[in-house]
Amino acid sequence: MIRVGIPRALLYYQYYPAWKTFFEELGAEVVVSPPTSQAAVTSGSSRVVADTCLPVKVFLGHILSLVDKVDYIFVPAVRSVKSQVYNCAKFLGLPDMTSAVIPEAPPILDVDIDVNRGKRELYQSIYRLGRHFTWSPLKVRRAGLAAWQSHQNYRELMSSHGLTPPQAIERITGTSPVEPGVSLAEPDSVLGTIALVGHPYLLYDEHITHRLLNRLKQAHYRIVTPEMLAAAELDSGIARIAGKAYWTYEEEVVGAAGHYLQTSVDGIIGIMAFGCGPDSVMMDMVRREAIRKADTSFMSLTLEEHTAEAGLITRLEAFLDMILRKKRSGAAVCV
DSSP states (O other): OOEEEEOSSTTHHHHHHHHHHHHHHTTOEEEEOOOOOHHHHHHHHTTSOTTSOHHHHHHHHHHHHHTTTOSEEEOOEEEESBTTBBOOHHHHTHHHHHHHHOTTSOOEEOOEEEGGGOHHHHHHHHHHHHTTTOSOHHHHHHHHHHHHHHHHHHHHHHHHHTOOHHHHHHHHHSSOOSOTTOOOSOOSSOSEEEEEESOHHHHTOTTTTTSHHHHHHHTTEEEEOGGGSOHHHHHHHHHHHTSSOOBTTGGGTHHHHHHHTTTTOSEEEEEEETTOHHHHHHHHHHHHHHHHHOSSEEEEEEEOTTOOHHHHHHHHHHHHHHHHHHHHHOOOOBO
16 A cells, blocks of 8 residues: 655645545555654754744654655645635745755655636646546546545534644544643633634644643633634634735634634734744734734744743743733733
């Protein structure tokens, strides 16, 4: 049986159930890289220049962990998933970058996803991917339809049941996708609600966030995330802050923040990667809107490979302390 490796990084939390369904429908075995470790970050960082953003360094570390374990590694080039909305450059050249900096990697399975080129080109890209496993267009079509249905069910599961991607993946596959000892259960008693906004490859990587979700739950705060919102709520949030979306996955930052700023959450924490241009622009729009409204506390956290755990904990504790003060005084804070 052909073994296909999927790195637990970048677009993993958006599309893993769909990818898993597609390859398994074509008779392949899917192998996922282990959770992020410091060794993975270090090994990935050693392959690229220092200016490369943290998510890509983590991604390359996951690729290295799959070398010699699989026959292929799946690295899609997601250019656009909405008309006239474009992705960050790091996603466009990801297959070529992977092949260039990790020459010892198994063959790369790449597919161009760009809805701006039309449905015909998109379908042809999927068929070319499927031909690594079968020459039957009908089998590839069935696998593609099953993958799309799996993705729809995954999104519906998260939005209707208030689940994070790790929780939804655990429910779908029956295996825990997070590190041992990380609890995703609701806290016994709740002091308030914190909204986390940002890309899933940052929010749910317990290593690079220094177990942020777990720390919030240990502090007795309920967590809400972008995936818990319906598409209409995310689109409305974008319209409220930015007017229209320009960047792919902008709903994970601007859309979610725009919605949660209108609700009764006690605070919003925005998470972005150091050196990411689109994220810095989007997070600044969120910060300005939070200041303008002045009734929801907001804090942004910028992560990179040298982010110290002690510094993150100190900022988090200070933010939660200020939220408690706000509950007593009624004044919001932005840090």
